[in-house]
Amino acid sequence: MGRSAEGQHRSDRPPGRTAEAAQRTAAVSERVRDLGNVLASTLAIDVHGTDLQTLKRAPRRAPPAVEAADLTARPGPVWDAFLPQEPGRFRWWGAERRYARRLAAAEDRFAEAIERHRAAEENRRDRVTRAQREQVEQQRRLDDATAEQHARVDAYQRAVESHDRAAVTRYFTKALERVTEPLDFPRRRRVGYVPESTLLAIEWDLPDMSVVPAEASYRYDRAADAVVAVPRPEKEVRLLYQQLVAQLALRALHLVFGSDRYGVVDTVVFNGMVESVDLPTGQTVRPCLITLRATREQFQALVLDQLDPVACVRHYFAAEVSRHPEELQPVEPVLDFDLADPRTVEPIDVLSEIDSRPNLLDLSPESFEHLVQNLLTRMGLETRLFRLGTDGGIDCVAYDPRPITGGKFVVQAKLWTRTVPPSAVRDLFGTVLDAGATKGILITTSGFGPTSYQFATGKPLQLIDGTALLALCHLHDIPARIIPRAS
Template sequence: MALDLNATSGSLLESVCSGIKGAAVTHITINSTNLENIAVGSLQTKWSARGDRILRYYIDVRHKKLNLHKEVSAPEIFILQSRLDALIASWDDKYESYLKRQSLLSGQAAADELTTEATLRLESLSRILTHTTLVDDKIDWETLKDRSAYVYPKDFPEPRPSSSPAPQPKYAEPKVGFFQVILGKKAGILAEAEANHAAAMQQWKDAEDRRKVRLAHGVAQWEERRKAFWNEHKAKEDAFKAEQAASHALVDQLAAEVASGEEEAVIEHASLVLERSDYDGLFEKSYLLQYDRVRKLMKLAYDLPSIDVLPSTKAVKFVKATGELKESFISDRDRKANFESVAYQVCLRTIHELFEADEVGNIDAILFNGFVEFIEPASGLQKRSCLMSLLVDRESFCAIDLARVDPKACFKSLKGVSASSLASLAPIAPVMELDTEDRRFIEAREVGAALDQGTNLAAISWEDFEHLVREVFEKEFAARGGEVKVTQSSSDGGVDAIAFDPDPITGGKIVIQAKRYTRTVGVSAVRDLYGTIMNEGASRGILVSTADYGPDAYKFATGKPITLMNGANLLHMLERHGFQASIDLAAARLSAL
């Protein structure tokens, strides 16, 4: 079964494509054998600062029965579709196993089958690395192209109009009695009967003529509707093919950019490779990729599966006395050994997949930092530690026969760093850190000191306005130990400043956008802010404008983590922090002419 999600320009489908403004036709299909258990969130978009192009698509998917959740993202719809297909396919496999377990009847046969399944799951842990040697990890770009044909209806659904003529009147010769003949009335009776028949025939002919006219008119209208129906589908087919061609062009463009070593393209290519890596539902993959084009270095922060999510069932027994199935588990020592083995295998397998898929030589070396999340027994708090780190060049790695190595010994021989026992969850210092600093941040500039009552905020430069907003909000958050940073004005994503509020209740990451407008702010600016909040993973957003907002803007912001500050609100905040200024929209509009 498949669920088609469509978003077209000029329309907003709340449950599917919230936030897609003026976009070309987008088409996402959820292919699953159990669609009723798949919940699909809104298709979110991240726009450029100028609002003229979409930078990235995001969609949230959940499996209701398995209690699984993942946000899938990609810069293009076809990449998003590929990642969704891989994810949903893995979920379908998991659900099939789940149903199989649920359908088993209590009894020895069920226990034996579950034991066999548990044994196979445990044995599969030792084949994680060798599995990748049997798979071609290269991306076939053609498989990312939709080659399906437009599906025409079998026929025009409306039946052709038809009607049948009424029965033709038949002449019935009247019976003439003996006395009517004697009295000479026979001729008159016959004449009258013939006249009546002639009149009936004329009425029938008139009715038949009218029926034929109505039928001809109905058929003509039906022909027009049928022609319009097929013309509409021909137009839809043309649009479908045009969308396919555009999507194919994007695939070709990505392939060309990968071939030329474009940083973002190389990262997206690596993401495609890792998403297609099949671990048979062992864990949900999560990672962060960064690429250094100059050094041809791919840096990877990878979330390893925790000990708790790895298979641990050893056997299942049927208890006759209670009619229950009782599981027995492998020892704690074996669980730790399996975790260690899996971690080293995942590390080597991931590096192998990236090197093998890199056909054009973009990657000369790979940094793998393996992380794990766990509950610290002493504090009960969620922790995340780096347990292993390996920096390896292509030549050294490709000289290894992965089908015959001991994963841990191989990791150590490549100068990998890890604790003596990974199961101890002891953190280590990575060989190299990923760059987690937001490069959009630029040095702040003080503007407030130059303000006076005669300064028209609606007429100052937009750079000064953004720095002023940063400055006043920095003073606002200073009492709580907060921090506000300005982002590059040429940056994508539309973020003018980001505040970090340490307050444990109301704080968090706050997106601030400054709009030096001289006319009413429309709903599109507020919708863009909401999309940016989602994309940045912020707790809330603040939109600051010199002008006021339209009713649609206020309506959209209702119930969302959005604060709308108009010119009056801004002047009040400035005054509270010792700044004097004014806002004259009319004067600003005149000065801009």
């Protein structure tokens, strides 16, 4: 007995559905491979900083202002064209008089033509002269504009080379804007430069965990006559996401240090953020899921195409990584981006009589001591001064009453203009251990070098340079500025 049409239809499905399952499985596998090759694909690209001199526009030439027809003098009238024909050999009576009249009229027309030609030539020469003057003036304006643009580029380069906060921030912002994000990753990122510490802070948006396919593969379910997904184990999803986040952090370091053509960055702080919705409240949140600090010396020691990204960021850079990124569990950034954002610190007028904010470098050690204590109090800490130093600094103990994240902090402030040496950071760490404190905080009006940051990595130390100090003062409504004293 022959099969029914329905049975025939169902028997034709498995080969097609099986092929569909294989095709969808291959697409998922390719996606996972792409996620695992994010760092490698970037290493294949030659990363180098922009030579700012290449931003100079080529000189432009003013277009010809003289009409082509006016470039050549027009030929004047020729008498032969006006000369009337003389009477023939056999002349009728009165022919001579008529010829004389025609000749006189021809002479008049010729004279008029000569005058018209003279006037036309004079007008042509005037047009040429005016057009040439206009072309010269237009060329002068173009040359002036080119010179002005070249001068701006030179000034921009000098500002970058002299570690100007805004110029270096702009340079790296432009450099990172040119980076093409892999796959469908977010493109939002922020850059802030801290000249006192030659530090570049980056806030980089990461994809959330949904970027990792929740499906491990697909198969054809004969009973349901459908292609169904085989779920990926949650542990594997977390591992793939951790691998991706670590790659993106190392990729950012590679791009920044590779783009530093002028050698103005010694330390990079990377904060990887995820924008999502907090389901209990429905509000948009931006938790930091990974934060690390890397010096140029540390980074240059890496062999990026041979290392394990997760092991590198966790153990080599001592990165703080969210233990539960699927729950958007944040980590505390090693440096809050707002403390490095140039927009946070208000611009300072170079005329001190116009800007009424106190210059911190003009304060006495005792006044600076009270300013720091006031700042910490406004930040919600309970403070107690316990020793006035002899180096213009202050030592105090601050208590954070919050459970779990709070504790006892040893705080030292240095009213300095020179870079804080690594020995001061090491001494603070010793004080933290001796006092049994939760954290040590070193606040300065100057900055820190890469060796200090490298020593502080992975230790309960927080280094706050002059830029971060001004940002904190601004955030907590304490008027302050830092202007080096005249030498």
